Amino acid sequence: MFVIIMGCGRVGARVASELSRAGHEVTILDVNPDAFRRLDPDFAGVTLVGNGIDVDVLRHAGIERADAFAAATQGDNRNVMASQVARHIFEVRKVVTRIYDPLRQETFEALGLEAISPTVLGAGAFLDLLDPNGRRQRERHEATTDSERPTGPQT
Amino acid sequence: MFAIIAGGGKVGYYLAKELVQQGHEVVVIERDQQRANHIEADLGSIMMVGNADEASTLREAGAERADLVVAVTGDDEDNLVICQVAKVRFHCQRTLARINNPKNGEIFHRLGIDDTVSATDVVLSVIEQEIPQQHLIPLLRLRHTDVEIVEAVITEGSGVAGHRLRDIKLPAPATIAVIIRDGQSIFPQADTPILIGDEVVAFTTTQNEGALREALLGE
Numbered sequence: 001m002f003v004i005i006m007g008c009g010r011v012g013a014r015v016a017s018e019l020s021r022a023g024h025e026v027t028i029l030d031v032n033p034d035a036f037r038r039l040d041p042d043f044a045g046v047t048l049v050g051n052g053i054d055v056d057v058l059r060h061a062g063i064e065r066a067d068a069f070a071a072a073t074q075g076d077n078r079n080v081m082a083s084q085v086a087r088h089i090f091e092v093r094k095v096v097t098r099i100y101d102p103l104r105q106e107t108f109e110a111l112g113l114e115a116i117s118p119t120v121l122g123a124g125a126f127l128d129l130l131d132p133n134g135r136r137q138r139e140r141h142e143a144t145t146d147s148e149r150p151t152g153p154q155t
Numbered sequence: 156m157f158a159i160i161a162g163g164g165k166v167g168y169y170l171a172k173e174l175v176q177q178g179h180e181v182v183v184i185e186r187d188q189q190r191a192n193h194i195e196a197d198l199g200s201i202m203m204v205g206n207a208d209e210a211s212t213l214r215e216a217g218a219e220r221a222d223l224v225v226a227v228t229g230d231d232e233d234n235l236v237i238c239q240v241a242k243v244r245f246h247c248q249r250t251l252a253r254i255n256n257p258k259n260g261e262i263f264h265r266l267g268i269d270d271t272v273s274a275t276d277v278v279l280s281v282i283e284q285e286i287p288q289q290h291l292i293p294l295l296r297l298r299h300t301d302v303e304i305v306e307a308v309i310t311e312g313s314g315v316a317g318h319r320l321r322d323i324k325l326p327a328p329a330t331i332a333v334i335i336r337d338g339q340s341i342f343p344q345a346d347t348p349i350l351i352g353d354e355v356v357a358f359t360t361t362q363n364e365g366a367l368r369e370a371l372l373g374e
Contacts, residue, residue, distance in 0.1 A: 053231065053232050054256060054258075055258050055259075055262065056258070075232070076208075076236075077208060077230070077232040077233050077235070077236040078232045080232070080235075080236055080239075081231070081232040081235050081236070082232075084235075084266055085262055088265060088266060089262055089265060101209065103209065103210050103211070104208070104209075104210075104236070104240070107210065107239070107240055107243050107244060108239075110243055111239065111243060
């Protein structure tokens with residue numbers, strides 16, 4: 001598949017390198033050309049300097065034929081905006097967004113984004129190691145808060 | 156009216172000042188404490204320090220009962236998220252976002268934002284109105300539609316010059332609404348002629364703009 005990744009930080013660079021190694025076509029975007037040094041030396045994809053919230057940049061990256069889009073910059077709002085453009089304007093089938101703020105994650109999941117929150121995942125991993133016995137209780141708590149999430153227009 | 160303004164930069168400050176003077180209830184959300192103090196010294200206790208893209212801040216500002224949320228920070232992505240959070244979480248009736256990239260107007264609208272304002276677009280349209288050239292000048296786009304009001308100045312090379320309206324075949328959909336001749340507005344009838352130097356104001360769609368330009372200004 002053809003994947004566009006926005007943000008060549010540690011996570012973005014790693015995902016891009018792994019996908020490229022697995023034989024997928026990858027284009028990675030970053031506003032800072034120095035960021036591409038994080039990529040695997042064998043990275044076979046395309047690097048592109050530009051801001052993924054700009055539709056012209058996304059078009060140039062080939063968004064119109066992309067099978068998947070991942071937003072992994074440091075900015076929640078940048079990720080949210082670029083992902084919604086990819087999903088709702090260019091109708092990319094698979095879009096994954098990084099959102100640090102768990103509340104914002106809920107809001108934009110209600111708007112149809114598939115989001116990963118490093119805050120939730122990181123805290124969960126810490127808690128599982130620090131307090132393994134509390135895990136079941138936490139999972140029950142999560143299940144209740146899930147059902148209380150706001151419902152919004154689903155696309 | 157109760158308006159929440161997100162962003163206490165220059166746009167947010169002057170907007171708040173105008174609205175307060177008109178007697179509206181206003182809360183301005185600004186990240187920077189110093190900037191907030193500065194505005195508060197001038198406009199009174201209308202400031203809230205915090206991040207407007209966080210639901211808790213918007214709630215505290217009173218988003219649940221706001222008639223309008225205006226996002227005028229310097230970043231398009233922040234303004235989008237602020238307006239979307241106001242819509243999704245607080246069912247805010249009307250949201251307005253400032254945008255830098257004019258192309259985001261269409262995108263924001265499709266993502267549920269009621270209105271956008273682009274300084275770039277405003278400046279661009281003023282420049283286009285200043286420069287005399289064989290162009291169709293977009294004057295206004297009707298909200299939530301693809302209908303546009305455009306203007307064209309009829310020159311010697313124009314194929315319609317000297318013809319009456321009934322004899323002119325315009326590419327549909329297009330309607331000539333007003334002709335401005337020597338500073339006078341004429342609401343044209345079928346037998347009104349179009350003359351060289353006329354400013355013709357027409358309704359059309361964005362898709363039909365090219366065809367209308369050709370019809371009005373082409374040889």
